[in-house]
Amino acid sequence: ELKVEQNPLFLSMQEGKNYTIYCNYSTTSDRLYWYRQDPGKSLESLFVLLSNGAVKQEGRLMASLDTKARLSTLHITAAVHDLSATYFCAVALSSGTYKYIFGTGTRLKVLA
């Protein structure tokens, strides 16, 4: 059974600092997704990573995928308050349903 683990679960950081969120998964997959969720809101797609070594960047966020290590990272550069949210990684099975298995999420709070 595919399991997805994120760490840390909670992250409080100062504006301007850098940090990395880690997503580990237990079964071979080459499809990994990052989503953002604001309180009471739905999930917003941030990145989709489809191959080993894939790197995507948008603004202060950069995501990467290492399929051999079964690890994805979401790196935050020079954090700002607007990045405060919960971030989820999700791994999709490579065939059939393509259903997502989500991690438990990382609740990020950026302090001014």
Next chain:
Amino acid sequence: DTGVSQNPRHKITKRGQNVTFRCDPISEHNRLYWYRQTLGQGPEFLTYFQNEAQLEKSRLLSDRFSAERPKGSFSTLEIQRTEQGDSAMYLCASSFFGSQGNIQYFGAGTRLSVL
């Protein structure tokens, strides 16, 4: 609005009552997924449709749950004889199978509270 639409946004019901939620996917999407999210957790897969066919159901989906997608358009999720443990956010997502990445786009969800 071309996003995924869910109704109602909130539903409060008494234990034992039946409830039904609706999801309208993005119009050209052929896959529709239902997930359940409890506080502090990531969404958990419940079931999915390709067009009108329900192709997989999670073990989380007890016999009290049923989902339909008539004509491959909107979908409904019904919970019969609700229990307090059913309280959660129910999320619908849609995707176009065959697109690069098969990205799922989520609706705002229906928050169910069972008293």
